[in-house]
Amino acid sequence: MKDGYIAVMNCKGCGMCRGVCENNALIFEGERVVRIDYDKCTLCMKCVEACKNGALIYVD
Ligand code: SF4
Numbered sequence: 001m002k003d004g005y006i007a008v009m010n011c012k013g014c015g016m017c018r019g020v021c022e023n024n025a026l027i028f029e030g031e032r033v034v035r036i037d038y039d040k041c042t043l044c045m046k047c048v049e050a051c052k053n054g055a056l057i058y059v060d
């Protein structure tokens with residue numbers, strides 16, 4: 001399994017990552033992702049691939 005975590009930086013609220021996390025680990029405030037629930041995140045990388053704004057970053 002991957003090590004590390006997903007960082008959230010400057011989410012634009014575009015909505016492209018809505019629904020991609022099967023583990024409900026993306027925490028939204030309104031339209032924007034504000035943080036990741038690290039207890040739920042499995043580092044599957046789907047949200048990182050979905051975000052074309054570079055707001056979700058894998059940090060190892
Ligand atoms: S890496 Fe996967 S499990 Fe973690 S927040 Fe993104 S979509 Fe959800």
Ligand code: SF4
Pocket residue numbers: 010011012013014015016017018031032033050051052053054055056
């Ligand atoms: S795809 Fe990226 S910019 Fe758009 S809402 Fe999700 S984290 Fe924010």
